Amino acid sequence: MNRRQFLHTALCSSLVYGFGGIPGISRDSFAAFEPVQEKLLVNLFLSGGPDIRHFIVPAYDSNPDSVGNKYWKHRWRAHNLSEDPATWQQRWETDFYPITVGGENWNSGLANIAPDNRNNGVTFGIWRHAGWLIDMFRAGNVAMVCNVAGGRDRAHDLSSLKMHQGNLLSGINDADRSGWGGRLARSANGNSIAITNSPLPFTFGPVGTPGNYNPDAIDNQFLVSVQNSREMGLNEANLDDDQLYRPQHRMARALKNYYQGLRQEEIGNTYEKFRDHEQKVRFFGELIRDRLSDLPEPDLIRLLRTTQDENNQDILINGQIANPGGDGESRRILHSGYNFGSQIRNLYDVLAANDLLNVRTVSMEYGGWDSHGDQRQNEANPDINDPNVQRGIENGFKDIFGGQFGENPNDSNALHSGFSSLWASLNTVDRQKIVLTISGEFGRQIRDNGDAGTDHGVGNIMFIIGDEVNGGIYGELFQDAEVDKYDNLALRTPDIEGLTDLDPLFARVCDWVQPSSGTQVFPRTNGSYSGVTPIQEISGMFSNLMV
Amino acid sequence: MPKTQTRTVKGKGFFYKNVWISQCADVPTATINKGFHPIGFLTKLITLALFLFLTFAANSLYAQVSLDQRKMAAVMVIIKTLLLEEETNISLALNGYQSTPRSISNLLNIDLDTQSQDVEFCFVVSANIPLPNEAITLTINGAQQLGDSSLVTGENCYSIPLASQQQDNTAVFNVQSGALLNISHMGIDPSSQSFLGLTSLTRSSWDERAVRKVLKVFAFGGHARSEQIALWANMRPRDAIEQMLNFDQHNARLSPLTVGERYAEPATSHGTITEFYDHIGSQTADTPIPLPEREYLGTDGYRFPSTFGRMVVMRGLNPFRQRIGFFETNYHMATNRSANVERRQMLRYYDDIMAAHEQRVPYHEVIGVAAKSAAVAMQYGHRRNICRNYYINSEGECRLGWQADPNSCEFEGNADFAREIHQLFYGIFGTNDPTHEDVTIENTARMLTGMDVEFIEDFGFSTEVDFNTCQHHRDSFGPLRILGQDISGMDAAEKIDRLMPISIQHEESLFNLPVYIISTLADNNLTEIKRSQLRAAWAALGANKDFLTFIHAYAISDLLHDLDHVKFFSSFERAYYQANKFNIDNIEAYLSNDGRAGRGFDAVIEGDNAGEVFRPLHNVFGGQTSLEASDSALVFERNYNRNATRESWQFRAELPSYCRDCDQGLPWFKEWSKVIPQQNGGYSAGYVAEWLWMHVVGNLDNFTELERSQLVAILGAVRLPPVGGEEPSWRLDDEYTYFDLNGLLCIREDRIDQGFANNSLADLMSYEGWDEYCRHNNGAYSQIEVDAFNFTFTGQQLRDSDEDPFPYFRSLIDELAAAEVGLDQTDDIRRRRANERVQAALAFIFATPFVFAEGQ
Secondary structure (H helix, E strand, O other): OOOOOEOOHHHHHHHOOOOOOOOOOOOOOOOOOOOOOOOEEEEEEEOOOOOHHHOEEEOOOOOOOOHHHHHHHOOOOOOOOOOOHHHHHHHHHHHEEEEEOOOOOOOOOOEEEOHHHOOOOOEEEEEOOOHHHHHHHHOOOEEEEEEEEOOOOOOHHHHHHHHHHOOOOOOOOOOOOOOHHHHHHHHOOOEEEEOOOOOOHHHOOOEEEOOEEEOOOOOOOOEEEOOOOOOOOOOOOOOOOOHHHOHHHHHHHHHHHHHHHHOOEOOOHHHHHHHHHHHHHHHHHHHHHHHHOOOOOOHHHHOOOOOEOOOOOEOEEOOEEOOEOOOOOEOOOOOOHHHHHHHHHHHHHHHHOHHHHOEEEEEEEEOOOOOOOOOOOOOOOOOOOOOOOOOOHHHHHHHHHOEOOOOOOOOOOOOEOHHHHHHHHOOHHHHOOEEEEEEEOOOEEOOOOOOOOOOEOOEEEEEEEOOOEOOEEEOOOOOHHHHHHHHOOOOOOOEOOOOEEHHHHHHHHHHHHOOOOHHHHOHHHOOOOOOOOOOOOOOOOOOOOEO | OOOOOOOOOOOOEEEEOOEEEEOOOOOOOOOOOOOOOOOOHHHHHHHHHHHHHHHHHHHHHOOOOOHHHHHHHHHHHHHHHHHHOOOOEEEEOOOOEEOOOEEEOOEEEEEEOOOOOOEEEEEEEEEOOOOOEOOEEEEEOOEEOOHHHOOOOEEEEEEEOHHHOOOOEEEEEEEOOOOOEEEEEEEEEEOOEEEOOEEEOOOOOOOHHHHHHHHHHHOOOOOOOHHHHHHHHOOOHHHHHHHHOOOOOOOOOOOOOOOOOOOOHHHOOOOOHHHHHHHHHOOOOOOOOOHHHHHHHOOOOOOHHHHHHHHHHOOOOOHHHHHHHHHHHHHHOOOOHHHOOOHHHHHHHHHHHHHHHHOOOOHHHHHHHHHOOHHHHHHHOHHHOEEOOEEEOOOOOEEEOOOOOOOOOOEEOOOHHHHHHHHHHHOOOOOOOOOHHHHHHHHHHHHOOOEEOOEEOOOEEOOOOEEOOOOOOOHHHOOEEEOOEEEOOOOHHHHHHHHHHHHHOOHHHHHHHHHHHHHHHOOOOOOHHHHHHHHHHHHHOOOOOOHHHHHHHHHOEHHHHOOOOEEEOOHHHHHHHHHHHHOOOHHHHHHOOOOOOOOOOHHHHHHOOOOEOOEOOOHHHOOOOHHHHHHOHHHHHHHHHHHOOOOHHHHHHHOOOEEEEEEOOEEEEOOHHHOOOOEOOEOEHHHHHHHHHHHHOOOOOOOOHHHHHHHHHHHHOOOOOOOOOOOOHHHHOOOOOOOOHHHHHHHHHHHHHOOOOOOOHHHHHOHHHHOOOOOOHHHOOOHHHHHHHHOOOOHHHHHHOOOOOHHHHHHHHHHHHHOEOOOOOOOHHHHHHHHHHHHHHHHHHOOOHHHOEEEO
8 A cells, every 4th residue: 555745734735726815814704795805807708709890890881982881791691681781771770889989979088099090080880789888888998909819820729728828929739828817816916716617728827926937837726716606615514413324424524534634645746636626615615605695696697597586586676577578477688697697696706705715817708709600690589688599699799798778887777788787786996996808819800701600810809898997999990901801802811900919908907907917917018028029009009098 | 456566586687667677697598498398308318417517507607696596496397397297398489479378287498589679578377376485486597586576476577688688598487296377478578669659568567557547548447347457457568459449339348248237238239329329219128218218318309418428338338439439529520519410410420430430441531521421511501601603493403693604613601611620620720821711721611512411301401411513613613722732523522532631641730630639538748748759650650540550559658658647537538437437237327327226427517517418518629628627626526525415315316226126117236246356255345445446546556544544434334233133124224324434433432431441343333332322412412522523634643643543543444444345245235235335435436536637
C-alpha cells in the first residue's frame, strides 16, 4: 500500500483554490443583499459570431447608392423579406427604433467618436424588441463600439480562444494561456467567478502575483464556479436523524472526513482540482446558502425562467400575470430560460454575496449566433413574447437586451428580459459599480448568403454597458468603404473591416475596475511592449469611455 | 495486481522500468544449454564434460560468482536431465513467442537467441507451491536469480542487455522433486520497441495497470473480467491491443457476458446502433424492459439519448466501438439533433461511419462517408446549396432558368460546411493560404451543391443525400480550385471523394488532426514534444491512414503511459465508466436504473448540465469537453452528492442490489461473487477493498491508509445478531447496514463512557454493541457521540500517531480488513447485505478525486 506525503499546512493553504482572494472572511454572513463593495466586470460572451448588424441597421433609403439601400438590397433574405424594397422599408419602419446621430432621438452628451465626424447625421436603427438596450443607450449608458475585431481568422474555436484570452496573437494550440477575466481578477486581488455551466477560458487566472504574473500560463486558484447559486453545496450528515437508519448520512460523513484528511496530503496534480472543488463547494456553498437563505429571488428574475414562485403560485407583477399567453396563462420570459435565465439568477446571487466571494469579474455566455441559415424565423407570428417560438438569432437578442420600451430603463413595473430584470432589481449605488462587456468572437459578412443567413466575417459591434459608461458611438457606424463592397462581386466574402483590436477597448474597462490594471491584463497596450501593438480606429478613442 | 515487483539479478546492473537490467559481467560466457538435446546418454556425458570444462574456465574470468555454487547447480541440472530423461530444451528466437503451457517437474533449458540489442525475456509461471521458493529456481546465463529477482507467480520479465549477452544465452528452470512449475507465454523481444515511430511499452512495462488505463481511456472502462485483464497484461502489448481495441460489433474479450447471463442476445446480435435501437424499442424482444417503456427508448421515443448509454454498458457488444462512434458523431464530426438532424439520420450517420471504420478503409474515406451524409447536409444546411440557374421541374427534368447563363453557376447557399469540412473534419484553417477564404471556401460551397435531402411523407427527411447533377456545379462551368488543386467530378459525391485524399495530406491537417484526435480522446496534457511525435506517427501511416493502427500505436506507447499523461473525464465518459464498473450483468444494462437495477447514467449527464448524446453542447464543435467537466465545480458537486444522496430513498435507488420483480416479473439479485474472484477461499474486506479500488481506479497509487480505512470499515463491519438468536425481523429488513469508521468510533466512545474497556470489532458489532451504543437516544446524540462522528484524521495519524484513538484505529482496521465480507454466504439476506456493502464501497470510491481523471 502506498503512502502519501503529508502536506505542510502552509503549503496546503496556498493550494486551496479560490481562497487567496478572501482575506479575513467571516462565516458570520447575514442573509441580505450585501452592497457591492468593489467595482466589477461582467463579461457576456456571445458564442457563434453574432450578426449585430442584423439588429443595428442603417435606415432604409431608396437611393440605390446609399448604404441604407445597399444594406437592405443585400440583406433582405437574412431578414426573411422579399426582393421588393417595400418590404425592406416596412421592416425598417416597423421593427427598428430610429436614431440620428446628433438629431432625432439622440440625447446630448452621447459620445460620437468617428473619423472626420462621419457619423454626424447618420440614421441608424436599434431593433425595437431590444427595449432595454434602446433605453440604456438613450440614457447614455451604452457604448456601441464599432468595427472591433475579435479573431480575424473567421474560425470559431480559434477566434473564441483569442477573445477569452484577450490575446489576438494566440494560436489554436495555445489553450494553456490565461483569460483576461482571470487576469483582471488577479490584478484586482479578487476572484474570477464563473456562472456558466462550466468556466470559460475567460475566467482562467495567470500564474503569479498581481502586477507580476505570467499571462501565458494558468492558475485557477482564484476561480470560483457558481453554477447553481441556490443549490450550491455538498450533502452533509444530519445528526438530527438516527444514523443507524440513514445510510446516506453515514456515506456523507465518511466522505467528508475522508476529504478533510486528504486535504492534508499531497496528491498528484491531476487530482488536485477535484479535491479543491470539494473544499470550495463545501465552503462557499455553506456561506452562500446562509446569505441567500432569507433573501428571496426577485420575481422579475425568477420570471425569466419559470412562471411560479416557491409556493407554486403564479408570479404576479403589480397583481398581473407578467407575460400572459393568448388564453391568459402565465409564461416564462426568456426563450433560453434555463440557461441564460439561470445565469442572471446566479449573477444576482453572486452580487448579493459579493463580499464573501470577493468578486471582481463574472463570466456569462449566450450561444447560438452562428447563423448561416434561417437567421430570422416565424416573423409572421405576432406574439413576440411567446418564449417557445423559434425566431432565429432574434430570440437571443431579445433574451439579453429585451425589455419594455420606455424612458426609464430601470422601471421595475415593466416587462423585462435578461439584463433589464437584473438592472431593475439592483439599486443605483450597486449598479454604479458594475460594467458589462458584451461581444462575440467575430462579426459576419455584410451580404447575406442566399440561405437566409450570413457567413463568417471579422469586424463587429461590441457593447460596453453601465451607469458609469460614457455612452454613445465609438467608431464609424457604417464604414464608407463598405458601400462599395456590397455590389463588388469580385469580393466573394466582404465583411466589416476590423479597425480596432479588442486590447485598448477592454484595457480601458479594466482600468476602471482596477486602476492601472489595463496594461497588465492587456500587455500589448503597455507603451513598453515591443511586439505588434494593437490598432485603433482613432488614437485614444477610449480615453473617456468610463466616467 | 500490477507486475511492479523488481528483479534483482546477482551481479552488476541497474533498474529500468521496474526491471533489473543485468549487466552480467560476472556470469559464465557459456552454459550447458546451446544445442543440448536429450538424444542419448553418450551425448549427455559429452555435454557434461563440456559443461564442467566451460564452468571451470568461466570461473577464472568471473570470480564474483562462487564457483561451487555454479558448478553444483550445473551438475544438478545435468544429473536431473540424465536421470529423468525429460525433454528439456527449447530454442527461442528473437521475437519468438510460445504461448503453449509447459509443465516442468525437473528442468527446462531455454536457448535464447539474442541479436545485437538489449532484449527482455518474459514468461508466465504458476506452481504447486508458493513462489518465490528455493525449490524452483531460474538461472540466466549461469546466474541464479535470487532475492527480488526470484521467480514469482504470474508474469516474469528479465532484461538481458547487449553488453551482457553471450555467444550462447540460456535460461534454466530448475525444479526440485515434488514441485511442479507451469510456464507459458514465453517470448524474447527487443527491450526497445516502437510502433509508427512511437516508443512502445514492452512486456516488462505492459502490465495490468497499463491494460486498465487503456480500457478506461478508450473503452469506458470496458467489461473485461479481471482474469482477462491479467491475460492481456501478460501478453505482448501489440498482441493484447489487437484484442482489446477493434471495431467488431462484438468483442467477447472486452465485453464478455457475465456468468450465467440471462440476456445473452447482445453477444451475437444488435451490434449496430440502428439494430440496437430497434431491439430496445421492440415489443417482442427478450429484454427486461417493461413493455410500456420500450417505445420511449426506441428510435422515436423521448428517451432516445438514453438508449445509446445502454449500448455502451451492454455486455456482449463492443464499448470501444461505441467510444469511437461517440467521438466521431458527437465531437470530431458532430451533428446535432437540435440543428434539424433527424433521429434516423443520426443513427444512419453513426452506423455508416462505424461500418467504414470496421472495414478499415483509410481515414479520409471514413471522413468522406460523413461528409456525404444526410445528417451533415441537414446540420449545415448545404442540402439547399444550388446553382440556381438550373432548376428541376415538377416532372423531375433539369431545366435552365429564364434568361439564365447555361455556362456558369449562380450560386445560392451558405458556406458553413464549406468552411467546416476543412476546419473541423481535417484541422485546415488556411493559415498560410491567402486564398483560403475567397477561393477554397467559396469553391467548396459550390462543390457542395446538388445535395438535396428528400422529405418523405410519413417518414421525414431521407437518411440519404440525393446527389443530383442538375443544380450541381458542373465541371464545364470551370474548375473548382480547392486547397490548391482542381477538384472535378460529376456530382458532389465524386468531388468529395476526390478532395478527401488531398485534405488528409494537407500540411495543416497533418499538423492538427492527429493532435485533435488524441487530445479529444485521450490526453489533456499534450506537450509540444508529444504533439510532434503524434504528427510523425500520423504521417508515417502514409496516404491511406488507418485510424485503428494509429490508436493502437498510441495506446501502447509511452505517450499514454508516462508520468505526464493526464486524461480528465467528461461527464459522459465518467457516467458510462461508472455504470460499467457498477454493473455486472445485462439486466442492469437494459434497465440502467429505470427498474431498480443498474447504475444510471442519464442523471449524471443531465445533472452535470453536460448536454445530451447527439445534442452536443457546442453544436458542431462537439459535446462537453474533458477540461470543461474537470473545471466545473458543479460537475464535482453533483457527482459527490449522488454518491451521498440527501434522501435515504435516493441513496437506495442509486445503489440497487436487489429487485423483487424487475426481471420480467421475477426477482433479480446482484451477486458480486460472479466477478470478484475469491482469495484464499473467501472475501476478506481488505482484499475486496483493494480489488474494488483496482476495478475502478486501475492502480494503487492513491490507495493509502486513508482510503483503505474507510473502505474496510464499509465492507468489514458486519452487525451480528443477538447471541444464540436472530435479529428481529424488522431489523433484517434494514438495507445498507454498513458502518463508517466514525460510526464505529462512536460506538467505541460510547462504550468507554459506559465503562467497557474491550472494544474489539466483535464487541462493536455484537448485537448488544451496535444496537445499544451510539444511538439516537431521546432524539439526540450525546456530545461524546457527536465528537466521535466529527472526528477527523489524516493518513499520517493513522500510520504513526500514538495518541488515542489511533493505536485503537490501527488495531480495528486490521480486524476490519481481515473480516469476511460474506459475498459467498448461503443466507440470502446476509449475502444481500454483503452485496450492498460492496455497492456502498463503490459509491465511496466514485466520490473520491480519483475517478474524475486518469493520471498521476
